[in-house]
Amino acid sequence: MSLYKIKIKPVSSFCSPLQSDTFFGAFCWSYLYQYGEHALKELIYHYKNGIPDIIFSNAFPNGTLPMPVGISEFKKKYDNICTKQERYQKYIENKNQENLSNITLGDFNKIINGTLEYSDAVKNTETKTMLWRNMVNRETDTVENINGESNLFETEEIFSTEGFDIYIYSTLGIDMLESTLREMFISGIGAQRSIGKGAFEVLGDLELFEGFKIPEKPNAFVALSNFVPGKNDPVEGYYKTFVKYPKVSYISSEMDSPFKKPLIFLKAGSVFFAQSVKEFYGSCIENVALKAGKVSDEVLIGAYTVAVPCYVE
Numbered sequence: 001m002s003l004y005k006i007k008i009k010p011v012s013s014f015c016s017p018l019q020s021d022t023f024f025g026a027f028c029w030s031y032l033y034q035y036g037e038h039a040l041k042e043l044i045y046h047y048k049n050g051i052p053d054i055i056f057s058n059a060f061p062n063g064t065l066p067m068p069v070g071i072s073e074f075k076k077k078y079d080n081i082c083t084k085q086e087r088y089q090k091y092i093e094n095k096n097q098e099n100l101s102n103i104t105l106g107d108f109n110k111i112i113n114g115t116l117e118y119s120d121a122v123k124n125t126e127t128k129t130m131l132w133r134n135m136v137n138r139e140t141d142t143v144e145n146i147n148g149e150s151n152l153f154e155t156e157e158i159f160s161t162e163g164f165d166i167y168i169y170s171t172l173g174i175d176m177l178e179s180t181l182r183e184m185f186i187s188g189i190g191a192q193r194s195i196g197k198g199a200f201e202v203l204g205d206l207e208l209f210e211g212f213k214i215p216e217k218p219n220a221f222v223a224l225s226n227f228v229p230g231k232n233d234p235v236e237g238y239y240k241t242f243v244k245y246p247k248v249s250y251i252s253s254e255m256d257s258p259f260k261k262p263l264i265f266l267k268a269g270s271v272f273f274a275q276s277v278k279e280f281y282g283s284c285i286e287n288v289a290l291k292a293g294k295v296s297d298e299v300l301i302g303a304y305t306v307a308v309p310c311y312v313e
Contacts, residue, residue, distance in 0.1 A: 001055075001169045001279055003306075004177070005209035006202055007062060008185055009163040014198040015155055016190025018059035018164060020225035020268075021246070023189065024302030027054060030184035035176070047284050047302065050230070053171045055280050055304045057224035058268045059164035064102040066269035068111055068222045068310070070238025071118075101269075109213040112222060112310035129157050155191065163203060167224055167306050169280055178206040191247075218309035220273045226265040227282035227305035234281075237272030241265065248289050248299060260288040260301065268305070277309040 016022055032040040046053050060066065103111075107118035170177050185200040192198065220237065226244075229235075246260040263285060272281075282304035289299040 001171050003209050004168045004170065004174075004206055005211070006166050006168065006181060006206055007163050007204060008059070008166065008200040008202055010160055010199070011186075011201050012188075012196055012199040013157045013159045014190055014200075015157055015192040016198065018166075018189065020056040020058050020227070020305065021244075021265075021302050023056040023059075023166070023184075024054070026184050026187075026189050027056070027180060030180050030187065034180055034183060044300070048286065048300070050284075052169075052280070052284075052302075052304055054177070055169040055225070055282075055302075055306055057167035057306045058226060059166050060102055062163045062165055064104060064165070065108040066222070066224065066267075067101060067103050068108075068238075068271045069240055069267070069269045070271050071111055071116065105211060109211075112218075112308060113213060113215045114311045114313060129159070157197070164200075167209065169306050174206060178202075181206065212308055214309050215311035218277045218311050219275070220271055220310050220312045221277045221281070221307040222310050223266065223268055223270045223272075223281070223305040223307060225268055225282070225305035226303075227270075228263060228265060228285055228301075228303035229281065230283040233283075234272040234274045237270065239270035239272070240267040242267060246288075246301060260299065263288070263301065263303075265303070271310070271312065273312070277307065279307060280304050281307050 028040060028043070031043060043053050058066070103118055110118060168177075168181075172180075182202050185202055187193070188196070188198040189200065190198045226242075241264050243262055244265050245262045248258050248260060285301040285303050286299075288301055
């Protein structure tokens, strides 16, 4: 597989976090529109059998990567603190660094090579607001009316003037990959794209990425995507979890459920020890939605991760 990096910039606000599984779902739709059902079925077949043709990372603000989980814990073990003043200073530093989310590529390369010194985190420039919507009755296609009152609900809307980096492992030809990605991002990513949300512009050409300084003898990996481990994946490491409540992009019948089963994901930045580090880890999650009242094998969730080899003492 080849590793690429693309840069995207929003041309509208967006209503879904820019995460790897969301990108995979959007890519499948664009791939279907451009290359047909047979091509998509082949892509899905490979994905289900553990030989994916494409794996996305999460999106990170330009020039940054996720802070590897557990680095502050490693740092505490090797800090030599002698005086009370030094102990207080290290306490303040560790407290400020506990919730760091993104660091520069330079600091990331230092960390994956075993260096525990790094700069401050990169500040997030996103702003969020709440978008009020009316619930629509699927049977009448009109605004839901309960006891004479409309049924309002709120969704989160995200604004950003900065661009994002996405890392992609793929076996697809570069021309095919680039054309699908451009169509995918301009068509919209995530929730509310039918009303113009989630549109992005791909900046520049798609190029191979060789910016990671891989250590000579890696003993672990850093995940760049949210993922669900496969049954044979490493289990020793540092990680954070969250519960995701995904939805189906399109339903064709009133008996179809718009909701997928909730799943526990490991967050991007998770670190796991491995004797022989692979290019990717994770799994393909099937049987997650109902279609015509039955569990469907047509709906799946892409839960693989791009893995960056690293060395941890």
